[in-house]
Amino acid sequence: MTTIYDVAKRCQVSTATVSMxxxxxxxxxxxxxxRVLDAVSELGYIYNQAAANLRHKRSNSVGLLIPDIVxxxxxxxxAGLSGYLEENEVLLFLAHTEExxxxxxxxxxxxxxxxxxxxxxxxxxxxxxxxxSSVKHRGIPIVQVVRQCDDAISDYVGTNNxxxxxxxxxxxxxxGHRHIAFVGGSLSSQTRAHRIGGYMxxxxxxxxxxxxxxxxxxxxSRADGASATHTLLDAHPxxxxxxxxxxxxxxxxxxxxxxxxxxxxxxxAVIGFDDxxxxxDSSPNLSTVSVSARKIGEAAGxxxxxxxxxxxxxxxxxxxxxxxxxxxxxx
Amino acid sequence: MTTIYDVAKRCQVSTATVSMxxxxxxxxxxxxxxRVLDAVSELGYIYNQAAANLRHKRSNSVGLLIPDIVxxxxxxxxAGLSGYLEENEVLLFLAHTEExxxxxxxxxxxxxxxxxxxxxxxxxxxxxxxxxSSVKHRGIPIVQVVRQCDDAISDYVGTNNxxxxxxxxxxxxxxGHRHIAFVGGSLSSQTRAHRIGGYMxxxxxxxxxxxxxxxxxxxxSRADGASATHTLLDAHPxxxxxxxxxxxxxxxxxxxxxxxxxxxxxxxAVIGFDDxxxxxDSSPNLSTVSVSARKIGEAAGxxxxxxxxxxxxxxxxxxxxxxxxxxxxxx
DNA sequence: CTGAAAGCGCTTACAG
DNA sequence: CTGAAAGCGCTTACAG
Numbered sequence: 258m259t260t261i262y263d264v265a266k267r268c269q270v271s272t273a274t275v276s277m278x279x280x281x282x283x284x285x286x287x288x289x290x291x292r293v294l295d296a297v298s299e300l301g302y303i304y305n306q307a308a309a310n311l312r313h314k315r316s317n318s319v320g321l322l323i324p325d326i327v328x329x330x331x332x333x334x335x336a337g338l339s340g341y342l343e344e345n346e347v348l349l350f351l352a353h354t355e356e357x358x359x360x361x362x363x364x365x366x367x368x369x370x371x372x373x374x375x376x377x378x379x380x381x382x383x384x385x386x387x388x389x390s391s392v393k394h395r396g397i398p399i400v401q402v403v404r405q406c407d408d409a410i411s412d413y414v415g416t417n418n419x420x421x422x423x424x425x426x427x428x429x430x431x432x433g434h435r436h437i438a439f440v441g442g443s444l445s446s447q448t449r450a451h452r453i454g455g456y457m458x459x460x461x462x463x464x465x466x467x468x469x470x471x472x473x474x475x476x477x478s479r480a481d482g483a484s485a486t487h488t489l490l491d492a493h494p495x496x497x498x499x500x501x502x503x504x505x506x507x508x509x510x511x512x513x514x515x516x517x518x519x520x521x522x523x524x525x526a527v528i529g530f531d532d533x534x535x536x537x538d539s540s541p542n543l544s545t546v547s548v549s550a551r552k553i554g555e556a557a558g559x560x561x562x563x564x565x566x567x568x569x570x571x572x573x574x575x576x577x578x579x580x581x582x583x584x585x586x587x588x
Numbered sequence: 589m590t591t592i593y594d595v596a597k598r599c600q601v602s603t604a605t606v607s608m609x610x611x612x613x614x615x616x617x618x619x620x621x622x623r624v625l626d627a628v629s630e631l632g633y634i635y636n637q638a639a640a641n642l643r644h645k646r647s648n649s650v651g652l653l654i655p656d657i658v659x660x661x662x663x664x665x666x667a668g669l670s671g672y673l674e675e676n677e678v679l680l681f682l683a684h685t686e687e688x689x690x691x692x693x694x695x696x697x698x699x700x701x702x703x704x705x706x707x708x709x710x711x712x713x714x715x716x717x718x719x720x721s722s723v724k725h726r727g728i729p730i731v732q733v734v735r736q737c738d739d740a741i742s743d744y745v746g747t748n749n750x751x752x753x754x755x756x757x758x759x760x761x762x763x764g765h766r767h768i769a770f771v772g773g774s775l776s777s778q779t780r781a782h783r784i785g786g787y788m789x790x791x792x793x794x795x796x797x798x799x800x801x802x803x804x805x806x807x808x809s810r811a812d813g814a815s816a817t818h819t820l821l822d823a824h825p826x827x828x829x830x831x832x833x834x835x836x837x838x839x840x841x842x843x844x845x846x847x848x849x850x851x852x853x854x855x856x857a858v859i860g861f862d863d864x865x866x867x868x869d870s871s872p873n874l875s876t877v878s879v880s881a882r883k884i885g886e887a888a889g890x891x892x893x894x895x896x897x898x899x900x901x902x903x904x905x906x907x908x909x910x911x912x913x914x915x916x917x918x919x
Numbered sequence: 920c921t922g923a924a925a926g927c928g929c930t931t932a933c934a935g
Numbered sequence: 936c937t938g939a940a941a942g943c944g945c946t947t948a949c950a951g
Contacts, residue, residue, distance in 0.1 A: 307703035308944035351682040353670040372638035540871040639928035
């Protein structure tokens, strides 16, 4: 491995000079600079950023912790984030927590140990706030995305879940639906609480009494969405509309409806949440609450980098307004 | 920031002792060990792995470079890889090359500079072999996945593309199809060359002359798959079957067929490649060549870690056999 | 404009 | 069983 020292020896200067050339600091004569640069390429020297970071007590990487890489919503988020980081020459650690707090904690420790300068976290259910605080106290900025385990603990980038589902519910009610179900999400999820809140608030606003049997939780997959829907419709055939907690669940809901010989959008209306790419491509294509995951990723990147660079403004939340995207699945 | 030095001072031992406790090396008396461990938790000390790595000339992170995070195939691959790495306490850098060689090169340099100990690369088209060789000469192991820019340059984990498409083509021919098209992939792609090779070989085997107008390339998205299909069917209405280069393209193919008022699986058969999760969920669900992206991810992880740990066996290829998965989209 | 030297947080042979 | 000291590859204040 060739180091700054080899380069220095090769062109008869000190390592300080080489370092200054490499980092564009101090005044170096053009001849010296050229000598150094030539030696660099002749030797195939690669700058050791990790060593520089150690010396600097600085970092140029951030860690992203997400619960479910297979959900295309997160793929979009990563696309937005990684593009932003790349422009800023910051590297991305990706950690897959799989909704498991213990794993999440382990991964956070590893990331810090590995010198990630900031963390972007979509917290697993029952995330330990104490633990997050202790990370913050170590000076590692955290920004929560999509989900928020506690309001006042860190910056947050996400959408207005309450409003999003309100819009969806309102639309269904205006279409004449009265038996509207809500499928998906895990019981302990704050995000689900907000979404269900929007759903119930709209029902009440229109004088419809929320029926607790119409709200079922399930895991974030097509298969779970489908089986939850079968159970639900077996018990409550009067239901004419279903809001999916996430698109991925809504896809399962649609499949179940079709498997029962019913028509999505005619017999039962479906609306999802997220607007993943497939939503515009399914049959029928899925009406959904659109949240630009890409923008969330970008904004989260912007936010951590600012904090890493010393921005010490008050904790803030960046909330992107949701948009209702009406397609064929709701008639 | 608390260091090994603070811990040492707190329990009146040397930093060497603390280091040994932390890494479970040397003989440390139980009392001393306990003293150290207590101090560690009292001070909230976090081991600086990056510093240890510098000292060791070692690394516990690998970089993954992928061209298209939004394609669910890669999400699956990441799931497999990240699970394996996590078990081995290795961190993952994720780099998104977006099919751009210049960006890919920049990212590779950054990853090395950042002390990634190995690279898993799904090479962008026209990847520079020279550049990859120079990386290898620096002692950074590379394993190529899914695509291979050159046979002899590094380990490779992927599937048998030729065979996979042969199986698909064979199936269609047996169903009686004679006008079979192939949609997708970029012209410079080796992988596409292999897949098209399998397609043509099977046609020839059955005495069907390949028609160059039946092979169209397009970008890896639903929208591009759809528009390529429209153009194709406008010019060649006699076509009764289409093989999609990837599932994501095949979804677009299906959409175009439906938009033309034709029935997928009845009027035109469709087969994809990859078997992403949506394939079993689309309407109709998509017949496809199944390649376990998850397994590829895992195997690639296994392979780089082995190399990082000094395995110097000859370059090898791990080829997973493709499986034809017949569903409704091909009748 | 350039060099000598200390130090980032850790490890490890070498003494004792 | 434990400590003193050199060194991983870089940077930076201080001289000159």
